[in-house]
Amino acid sequence: MPTFRGITVFILHTWRAAGGGAHKYSEIFKEKLGVLLEKEDEMVCLVAGCNFFLKAIAHEAFMYESGLPSFVPTNGGWVGH
Numbered sequence: 001m002p003t004f005r006g007i008t009v010f011i012l013h014t015w016r017a018a019g020g021g022a023h024k025y026s027e028i029f030k031e032k033l034g035v036l037l038e039k040e041d042e043m044v045c046l047v048a049g050c051n052f053f054l055k056a057i058a059h060e061a062f063m064y065e066s067g068l069p070s071f072v073p074t075n076g077g078w079v080g081h
Contacts, residue, residue, distance in 0.1 A: 025037075
């Protein structure tokens with residue numbers, strides 16, 4: 001059972017995490033905070049996040065060209081050159 005400053009901590013939360021830190025630090029989260037990390041695939045999370053933004057903000061796009069960010073207003077359609 002995890003403890004924090006001598007107090008027993010019950011696992012009450014499960015957080016979803018992606019990337020190497022989810023694997024590397026999962027035991028520390030469990031031991032110190034009583035939190036279980038549910039590991040998710042990084043690419044699946046990236047694609048899901050992009051899809052969310054594309055649907056939630058349909059008339060805006062942000063592009064990076066040559067390392068410089070730029071804002072591009074759209075009409076809700078395809079943004080490209």
